[in-house]
Amino acid sequence: MPASSGPDLWVAGLFAAALSAVMMTAIVGVRYLITSGLFAWITGRVRPGLYKGLGGQIRREIGWSLLSAAIYGLPAGIAAWGWQARGWTRIYTDPAAWPLWWMPLSLLVYLALHDTWFYWTHRWMHRPRPFRIAHAVHHASRPPTAWAAMSFHPVEALTGAVVIPVLVFLVPIHAAMLGLVLTIMTVMGITNHMGWEIFPRRLVHSRIGHWLITASHHHRHHENYRCNYGLYFRFWDHLCGTDRGLSAP
Template sequence: MFFGILVSALAMSAIVALRYALTSGFFAWATERKIPGRHAALKNQIGREIRWSLLAALIYGVPAGIVAWGWEERGWTQIYSDWSAYPFWYAPVSLLAYLFLHDTWFYWTHRAMHDPRLFKRMHAVHHASRPPTAWAAMSFHPSEALTGAIVIPLLVFIIPIHIAVLGLVLLVMTVMGVTNHMGWEIFPRRFVRSRMGSWFITASHHQRHHEQYLCNYGLYFRIWDRLCGTDKGLSGKI
């Protein structure tokens, strides 16, 4: 049992690291194509971001490996593979539920880490990226990485989700995490500044967090920022 979990954890760590490398690498390449030379002077910073991110990938892989082993070997989780197990409308509902609950967890833990008593110990590593790059999305101190690594593995024990929908959740998490740190906006300006777009986190919104720190804490949605008065709008630099 222990050996099986260990192998699963190491495999998941490798998958998380590869996912990070491919996604961040692609968007770093896209950044260079769009804004040549933008990060030419940031080689040391980017190297530091990659090292912290690979350590974070190792940490993310542990709970993910436990979940993968428990699902395949013991049926511990609420992950299912038969689409007929739930009504057709449940798949998009479960997707939104996972994203909302993940966003809620992220908002409150992220906001807590900006308390001066926790910032230096947990979150300063992430904010050492000035400006953040596509490689910074997983640049976390191990203690911060642990807070991010446990939330979705915990949810799969509570809320049923199809394996494909879970994959979509992880895809959204990865792409949003990377693109929100690039320093330029992939979404059309018309959408970002529209009524619908004003409810979503984009690079323009998250960039302001990295400029001012004590605002714009969300991951996917601006709901909690608006409810709690921490939404300071979009950056004027993107």
């Protein structure tokens, strides 16, 4: 039986990459519905009535978020295919492949690089034209809810979707640490938009809290727009003079 030709292999690879993107889109979408739904349910129990009258806004948030899931799923699916089918990425599964101390350090490196990218692209999107074209969609959530974490215009979704897929081609990371990065990204994205502070007051107002972003910090951004641009850490906000402290969600 003749071996597969070059074009046939290329088409098979393209199909496999496309299938991976579709599957990743479904995973991101279902993850969003489950996690945002869970925190929305918690909000209803802890802060009953907080989302009262926001039904139309929440439906728009879900619609934009599911569109964002497709945009996030495309580069994520290609990266997953490149890892599993081609070995192109720096993701590894053998803990002995790199020193053990690199595992927690790689987590911090990914979060720091993601946070840096987010701060500067987010700040750029608050310039008049990018805000009007794209970022206004996210700020249409007044106040934001647990469903707003992925409520982005496609342009904004694309700026967020490429970060982790690009990093896995450049920076070595254990698969478990990558899973932890994605978990932190999901939880922080949702809890920062819930409209109330889920973390203990002692943490939020502690020395550690001075450097971490929680709902109390990010809610101030949704109130004032021109401050508090970070995602995980307040480092860039402190350094660039854009930190305006905490709100009281």
